[in-house]
Amino acid sequence: MPMSDRLVTVLGYGALFVATVLRAGHFFWFRNRGRVALAARGSDVLAAMLLAVGLALYSLRVGHWPFHTAYELLIVGLLGLVLASITLLLPQRDGRQLFIASVLSSSVAVYGLLRGGGAHPALLVYDSGWRAAYVTLSAFGGGALVLAGIAAILALGRESENRAREKVVAGRALAWGVLTLSTGLASGVWWFHRLSGRYWGDARWAGVTVAWLVTMAAWHGREEWLGRGWRSALVGLALGLAGGYTLLGLGVAG
């Protein structure tokens, strides 16, 4: 990746990180300080612009638009998760969950920096769209599971009557994880079926299916899953591992 688009993309991720930290800081330490909130909003806009410019530069350099390799799709899925976490999933005015978002966004940035964008082959059957859906949705679902796992473990640190927010975050992340992972898995199965007439592919399928089964287990036990400490910790850990495993597997496959 040449210096120009890498620099712009890194700056974009940095601005996103700063926006999240500022917003968390605003509610943690600088309550009712309008300037901090304004800075966070400005940082958001700056992040969006820089990321857009970074993607445009990248596209100009490689000669195709930026959803062409599994790596790019993975990054887009993860970035989508971070933005959805900040704007949709997380209840407003809660610094703890915003802290999760900042951790996630910085993880995406680190992941993006470590992997780079150059060495990944273009998708062979990109025009079918099914593989693109498979990778993007599975990445989103895997990230949502990680978020659900973190929220479940965070809930342990609070009294049982004060866990409402963590339960909301965990429940929503789990719901979106189930839905996107299922849709991703179905897209992957369909893509592979159009390639070979079989429903079952290689180890990547098994990895995503393991994550899906763990999520299903957690989902069916959801009525009680935050009721007791150890069970909650185990479910949180399982979800985190399943999500991490999905992301890792997709990353390796990319």
Next chain:
Amino acid sequence: MSEQTLPPSTSWPGRAVLSFLWRALASPKMVTVLSILLAVTLLLALLFSPQHPGPPASATEVAHWMNDAQERFGRWYETLSALGMLNISTTVWLRGLLALSALSMMVSLADGTARVVRAWRFPGVRQTESFFRAAPRAGEWHVSRERLALVQVLAQQLAWPVWLPSSWLQVRPRREQVGQASYLLQDWLTWRRVGTLLTHVGLLLILTGVTLNARLGWRQEGVMLMPGQAVRLAEQPDLSLRLEGMEGWGGEGQAAGRVALDRSGESSLVGTVALGRPYTAHGVTVYQRDVGPILRVSARDAHGAAAGGRTSTSIPLTDASADMEPADEVRLWFTEARVEHYLLMEDVRRVVRLVLYRQGETWDLRRDELQVQVYTDDPGAPEAQRSLVGEGSVEVMGIAYEFAWEQYAVLDVVRSSCQWLVRVGIGLALFGLAVALLLPPARLWVRVVAEDRESCVVELAGEMSGGPELLAAWLARWRQRLGASDADE
């Protein structure tokens, strides 16, 4: 009134056992346990990979797999093989787990359907007082009359604000007047149950479709055809498959083949098949698994002289790996496993080695390099060597070699008559999941208990999966929006 004696209860002893089994199979705990067991099974399959390639695999593929597995697992190979760890998809316990999962889904489907029907026939709003009293109380609010309409909106759009845009939820709440009290009921839990049932139906359809396809269908894999060649299908001899021609080169998977499916006595159906674009006709589907290059080679004396008893200038060639007579032109197939060929030229006592170097992940004959090495009687280093990209001719030691490229296709032919069941199942399962997950997990009753010209008191009761504290948190946001205060404040 005359006294009536009730007959003694005649309960069948096995009924209790069946009832226990029914409850156990329909319980979420069973699903949790089965999901975890299936996940562990898949993890074992990942741990002990490569797994056996399965029944449609050719003998060569099985031999390759066995070689790899023995190399990887060494002295543990026999033990793992005996335990079924290297062929988990065929083990009795995995099939048992899948059958138990299907049974659990069917029982829970029947159980859930009965619940939904009950909820429909006996909705809470008609039971008014008793049902309302039984529901967890969510408090009494003091609301101004101007904002009372918003109470209805609250019940109507009973959704967590981020689940879906409010405008998507236009289902009106049930309303009933009982005496002086007016009740509103909004119930999304029943719809969520319907979504869960649809998901179960979808999963059962997928399992049924896959099983029927495996039992009733067939596959013929790895049919290698060059343009103009045809083959009769072994599983359905009245059908034959012909490759009419290839379009485009193999770079980035863009090569497409024109195939014809001929049924004896009927006209043939012609279509295009490419990677990810199958062609279906006469009830069978043709998939393009791979494409590869065929090299057409001929040789002639560069100076136009005939030699070795020949009357023409062309020199006969023999493919060293094939049992065939010398010919003026030979066709050589290149595959992933085979990228070099030897040609014998007995008339001029030479051997030609042809090696194709692939530049990318897939064949691309516009970039791939062909190396031509010529050996004389003396074995060892080649006498001469040339490289060629694309088609053309090369002159080496007085002999001109002509090279032209064609493509072959490797096709899989599959008959799967229950494909539609799988498609419907996937669609239904995803739709059901969306309904079950995106609708708010709550029901709420609202009752106006007192009112005057300026304000009124509404009483709320409801339930939300996840616990009463979630309902309280959700209602607190609504209370703020309505500008309501607690009735006793």
